[in-house]
Amino acid sequence: MVDLPLTPLLDTVNTPADLRALAPEQLRQLADELRLETISAVGSTGGHLGSGLGVVELTTAIHYVFDTPRDRLVWDVGHQCYPHKILTGRRDRIRTLRQGGGLSGFTKRSESEYDPFGAAHSSTSISAALGFAVANRLAGTPGKGIAVIGDGAMSAGMAYEAMNNAEQAGNRLVVILNDNDMSIAPPVGGLSAYLSRIVTSREFLGLRELMKKFARKLPRPFHTAARKTDEFARGMTMGGTLFEELGFYYVGPIDGHNLDHLIPVLENVRDAEEGPILVHVVTKKGKGYAPAEAAADKYHGVQKFDVITGTQAKAPPGPPQYQNVFGQQLVKEAERDPTVCAITAAMPSGTGLDKFATAFPERFFDVGIAEQHAVTFAAGLAAQGMRPFCAIYSTFLQRAYDQVVHDVAIQNLPVRFAIDRAGLVGADGATHAGSFDVTYLATLPNFVVMAAADEAELVHMTHTAALHDSGPIAVRYPRGNGVGVELPATPERLAIGKGRIVREGKTVAILSLGTRLAEALKAADQLEAKGLSTTVADLRFAKPLDEAMIRRLLATHEVAVTIEEGAVGGFGAHVLTLASDAGLIDGGLKLRTMRLPDLFQDQDKPDVQYAEAGLDAEHIVETVLTALRHNSSGVAGARA
Numbered sequence: 001m002v003d004l005p006l007t008p009l010l011d012t013v014n015t016p017a018d019l020r021a022l023a024p025e026q027l028r029q030l031a032d033e034l035r036l037e038t039i040s041a042v043g044s045t046g047g048h049l050g051s052g053l054g055v056v057e058l059t060t061a062i063h064y065v066f067d068t069p070r071d072r073l074v075w076d077v078g079h080q081c082y083p084h085k086i087l088t089g090r091r092d093r094i095r096t097l098r099q100g101g102g103l104s105g106f107t108k109r110s111e112s113e114y115d116p117f118g119a120a121h122s123s124t125s126i127s128a129a130l131g132f133a134v135a136n137r138l139a140g141t142p143g144k145g146i147a148v149i150g151d152g153a154m155s156a157g158m159a160y161e162a163m164n165n166a167e168q169a170g171n172r173l174v175v176i177l178n179d180n181d182m183s184i185a186p187p188v189g190g191l192s193a194y195l196s197r198i199v200t201s202r203e204f205l206g207l208r209e210l211m212k213k214f215a216r217k218l219p220r221p222f223h224t225a226a227r228k229t230d231e232f233a234r235g236m237t238m239g240g241t242l243f244e245e246l247g248f249y250y251v252g253p254i255d256g257h258n259l260d261h262l263i264p265v266l267e268n269v270r271d272a273e274e275g276p277i278l279v280h281v282v283t284k285k286g287k288g289y290a291p292a293e294a295a296a297d298k299y300h301g302v303q304k305f306d307v308i309t310g311t312q313a314k315a316p317p318g319p320p321q322y323q324n325v326f327g328q329q330l331v332k333e334a335e336r337d338p339t340v341c342a343i344t345a346a347m348p349s350g351t352g353l354d355k356f357a358t359a360f361p362e363r364f365f366d367v368g369i370a371e372q373h374a375v376t377f378a379a380g381l382a383a384q385g386m387r388p389f390c391a392i393y394s395t396f397l398q399r400a401y402d403q404v405v406h407d408v409a410i411q412n413l414p415v416r417f418a419i420d421r422a423g424l425v426g427a428d429g430a431t432h433a434g435s436f437d438v439t440y441l442a443t444l445p446n447f448v449v450m451a452a453a454d455e456a457e458l459v460h461m462t463h464t465a466a467l468h469d470s471g472p473i474a475v476r477y478p479r480g481n482g483v484g485v486e487l488p489a490t491p492e493r494l495a496i497g498k499g500r501i502v503r504e505g506k507t508v509a510i511l512s513l514g515t516r517l518a519e520a521l522k523a524a525d526q527l528e529a530k531g532l533s534t535t536v537a538d539l540r541f542a543k544p545l546d547e548a549m550i551r552r553l554l555a556t557h558e559v560a561v562t563i564e565e566g567a568v569g570g571f572g573a574h575v576l577t578l579a580s581d582a583g584l585i586d587g588g589l590k591l592r593t594m595r596l597p598d599l600f601q602d603q604d605k606p607d608v609q610y611a612e613a614g615l616d617a618e619h620i621v622e623t624v625l626t627a628l629r630h631n632s633s634g635v636a637g638a639r640a
């Protein structure tokens, strides 16, 4: 462990009240120490670094000027909240970040009164801050709603819905736009260009100020002309017009690392009669840490690293990541078929589409953090004869559910959904778990829903999806690395709705969907050792089900268990419905479904999470044995 410089001031600050006891001229040192502590902590835990380094001064200034927690501070996405957590009584736990039983990597209400609103999905902060502001107004109690939202998060429609509604808050709402000209990847779209114009036109703004000062010296009759000139100049500089048209007072752009600018501006904002106010702050993602500043991704998400060199811990060589298996296969599909195109919502590398972007830039679309738009954009592409792959993490696809139903499923448009991070995701915790996509997709008419059991299956399913033109189709797969099977040289077009028997037995049937297959095979070994002959089937499709296979397995085995990396209402529910409709459980079959528990699981290692969820080999064996002991009177029998 490297000894970092002492932090004499930070050691005296446990809460913002301690911070506010400091003199303004001490804040520079405090911020420097806070930056060092953030680097040191994330070096030992891994996590999100670049965005937090970019808001060290802003975090310091906000807690110094505003009366938190009475003023409700809402971070957007929340991945930049580590300095905030250090200043709000959690420095002692900051090295438990994103670990089982430790601090969440995002803001979380149950963690602290300084986290009035949980985050992790982007672009929610203005709506939430507005809620706090209006509630205070209605109650006649003091306290502002303060939203800190990044330029990336500002590319989502929800931010505009909130700003469109903000006038009612008056000066109780403050929006701080943290503009570091980065999302996870470089930002995209018209908004990013607009913000850049504002920031680069700062010189023009300087000229504008000069003109205003000069105009004030003119005799009154000239003031109208001067105002008109200023309006013209403002139009030229676009100095926040967009936000002003939405009813905000626009302040900025200001240097988000200069406390001498931040403190007085935020004090004026705090004391302003007018509102709502949007403060446009310009920062640098990764600020103050050379390896982060130099990195293309500004160390957005990092493994543990050596704080001296910035060298990240390398994962041991192993099977390829699912995201890359998908990305590489999609490139092959696009080489074969010029109508194949790809859409991401601001996550080109996480979805593996960065490879596609390089190979086919004209058929690659990064739409920004705009999942709803991504889905309906894909529907439009499909309606016009393209074969779009919409690659969105399971949890983020939740944001576009109505578009999936209304624009894709009802119209039966052949949009392909590549659903990464399906199932439990580990360190990102409950907000990022991909628990619900089978439940929310397999219930939709027209949809085909596949789950890859390993990386070879993902190749086949990507190919199958590329060729599937008769309606919407989705393939889900987990975060991380494959299981180590060989990738097929030639992808197979799977028969829709057909599963595969992986291991033949007689007494117990395990019907697996997705990557629980590995645990199902381990459980089969343990059951065979107990004299229980076990069939293991990979159903491949949650919709349509392989009815013939399911009917056969349920009719010929004593115990049948379904298992999936999803919540109730998914694959197991559909098998239960089939069994019930077909009278397959009338004859004494013992049928059990194994799925995620009815709760939001906090962060931990994925294997620990799945054991907690009861979805590992040990729990499969236990479920089978308990079912066998269970006799028709509902009392657990003596059978071992």
Ligand SMILES: Cc1ncc(C[n+]2csc(CCOP(=O)(O)OP(=O)(O)O)c2C)c(N)n1
Binding pocket: 050, 051, 054, 077, 079, 080, 120, 121, 122, 149, 150, 151, 152, 153, 154, 180, 182, 183, 184, 285, 300, 345, 346, 347, 369, 371, 396, 399
């Ligand atoms: C709805 C949603 N989609 C995608 C993401 C993934 N994501 C996390 S942070 C981020 C970029 C945010 O950019 P910005 O708001 O500018 O913050 P910065 O990292 O630059 O500080 C994205 C796309 C998310 N958290 N929520």
Ligand SMILES: CC(=O)[C@@H](O)[C@H](O)COP(=O)(O)O
Binding pocket: 048, 077, 079, 120, 184, 301, 350, 421, 425, 428, 479
């Ligand atoms: C903050 C955020 O939402 C993303 O950075 C997310 O944490 C990425 O997840 P992966 O690490 O699984 O790509």
Ligand SMILES: [Mg+2]
Binding pocket: 150, 151, 152, 153, 178, 179, 180, 181, 182, 183
């Ligand atoms: Mg940004």
